[in-house]
Amino acid sequence: MKIAFPTNDRKTIAKRTGRCKEFVIYNLADSKIVDVSYRENNHEQHDHNHEQHHGHGNHNHKKGEGEHSHAKTGDLLKDVDVLLVGRVGKFMKKALDGFGIRYQLTKKLEIQEVVDGFLEGID
Secondary structure: OEEEEEEOOOOEEOOOHHHOOEEEEEEEEOOEEEEEEEEEOHHHHHHHHHHHHHOOOOOOOOOOOHHHHOHHHHHHHOOOOEEEEOOOOHHHHHHHHHHOOOEEEOOOOEHHHHHHHHHOOOO
């Protein structure tokens, strides 16, 4: 089973799924961690560059662009069984649903704590 988390520091779940620095992917089997990998979120980099050039930190979707802005997320997470997030915005939710990527909300912030729960069979 592959579970993924949006992260900015490789330790905690990022508050903004679509704008996280990267996704950490845990491959779990037989109640053990088989592999851990990281996938850079190019959407975040695009937003970061846009903010540098325009001098603001706001992220607003213009009409019709919200769905396109999360398109690469589907490619990054297409082999993942579940994406664990603290929250998911309406554009990200629509994108994930469209890609058939299952997501689950968690109130825990520490990635390792959530992974340990999965290994123990607790969500």
